[in-house]
Amino acid sequence: MSGFDVGNRLKQLRLSRELSQRELAKRAGVTNSTISLIEQNSVSPSVSSLKKILDAMPVSISEFFAGESESQEQVFYPSSELTEIGDGTLSWKLVGARRPNRSMSIIHEHYPPGADTGEEMLEHEGEEGGVVIAGAIELQVADEVRQLQAGDAYYFDSRLPHRFRNTGDSECVIVSANTPPSFSDGGDEQHHV
C-alpha cells in the first residue's frame, strides 16, 4: 500500500555510512530499538523521529524519499527524440517528457527574438535553474530583473513569480532543469516554466 519501503531505505543508507543501529540512534537522539523496528517495517515512524534519524546521517527528508519508484527507463535521447512543446514562438524540447517517476525535468529551450513567457508571471511548486548557451535573455524573478548573456546562469525557487523574455534580436538558447518536473504528467499542458 505504502509503495515505498521506508525500512529498507533507511537500512541501506545507514549501512552505506557504516553505522550501527546503536551509533546512529545515539547521534539521532532515539534508541536503537526504534531503528531496529523501523528497519523491519514493524512500525511507521513519526515524521519527527524520521527527521531526527536522517539529520544524524545526514540525509534530507526529500532525499530520503527521492527515487520513490523504480523501472527500466530510457537513458539516451537523440535530439530527434526530444519532445517539443511550442506555442508558435518559443520552443521547449523536453528530455524524456511524460515520465512521472523522475525527480527532474530537463529542457532545451529556444527563444526567438521577442519571445516571452507572458505578462502574467509564472508561479509554481519547485525549483528551477539553467545556463544560457547562446544569445541573451531578460529574466525577472520577484521584483528583480536581469539580462543574462551566454555563459550566465540562474537558480530560483519557482514559487517566486518569474518571467523570461528575449528582448534582443538573436535567438536565445537555454538548457534548464526543474524539480519536481513541470511537464511530466501526460494530462494537462499547463505552461509551467
Next chain:
Amino acid sequence: MSGFDVGNRLKQLRLSRELSQRELAKRAGVTNSTISLIEQNSVSPSVSSLKKILDAMPVSISEFFAGESESQEQVFYPSSELTEIGDGTLSWKLVGARRPNRSMSIIHEHYPPGADTGEEMLEHEGEEGGVVIAGAIELQVADEVRQLQAGDAYYFDSRLPHRFRNTGDSECVIVSANTPPSFSDGGDEQHHV
C-alpha cells in the same frame, strides 16, 4: 527543532487545492481531526498517515519536503560567479555550489579532447540528466555505450555505473543537472558526476 513546518506546508497545499479538512480526510482515509491537529503542529504525523494524506491530493512525499529550507538565495549567476571545479583536464562550472538547501545542482561542463571521468565507473545516489551543447561525448551507462552529438540528451539513475569520455578531437560542452546535488556540501570534493 524540526526546521520544517509540516503543519503550515500541509495547510498551504490543502488550501491551494480548495479542499476542506473533512474532504481531504475523507479522500485520505483519515479523520478531519487528524488533519486539524497536524496543521496546528499539535502532533507530528506518522509517515504512513502523512503519505495517505498526500496521496489524496496528490502530492509526493518528496515534493512535500522539497523546499525544506527557506532563505534569501542568490538567483542570478554571471558566468564569472560560477564555481569552477577542475582536475586539470575537464572543467565543471557549478551554478551556486555549496548551497545545501537546493534540490538540484546545475553544471556547465567542458570536456577537452581526451577528457574522461575515469575507468572506475561513477555510482552515487540520485538522478542526472543533461543536454550536449557542442562537440560530442561518449557516455556509458551500465553496459550501454553511446556517442552523443550536440543537441542530444541523456537522463539516468545515478546508481547505475556511468562514465563520460570525450573521444573526439574538439571540446565537448554539456549542461547537466543532478538531484540531489552532488557538490552542495562544502566538505569533501568527491568526484560525483
Next chain:
DNA sequence: TCATGCTGTCAAAGATGTTCAACAAGGGCC
C-alpha cells in the same frame, strides 16, 4: 573456557498519534 564488547531483536511500559463525538463560529436562506 570465560569475559568483554559488539551486533540486532523483542516484550512490556510509557509517550505520542489517531479517532469518535461533541462543540462553537460563520454563512445562506426562509
Next chain:
DNA sequence: GGCCCTTGTTGAACATCTTTGACAGCATGA
C-alpha cells in the same frame, strides 16, 4: 429570528510509536 449546512477545534478513548531493559548471536582476546 430560526434553521440548516459548512467550517475548524477539542477532550476522552483507543491505537500506534518509542523507550526501557533484557536477551541471544558472534567476534576478539585473556
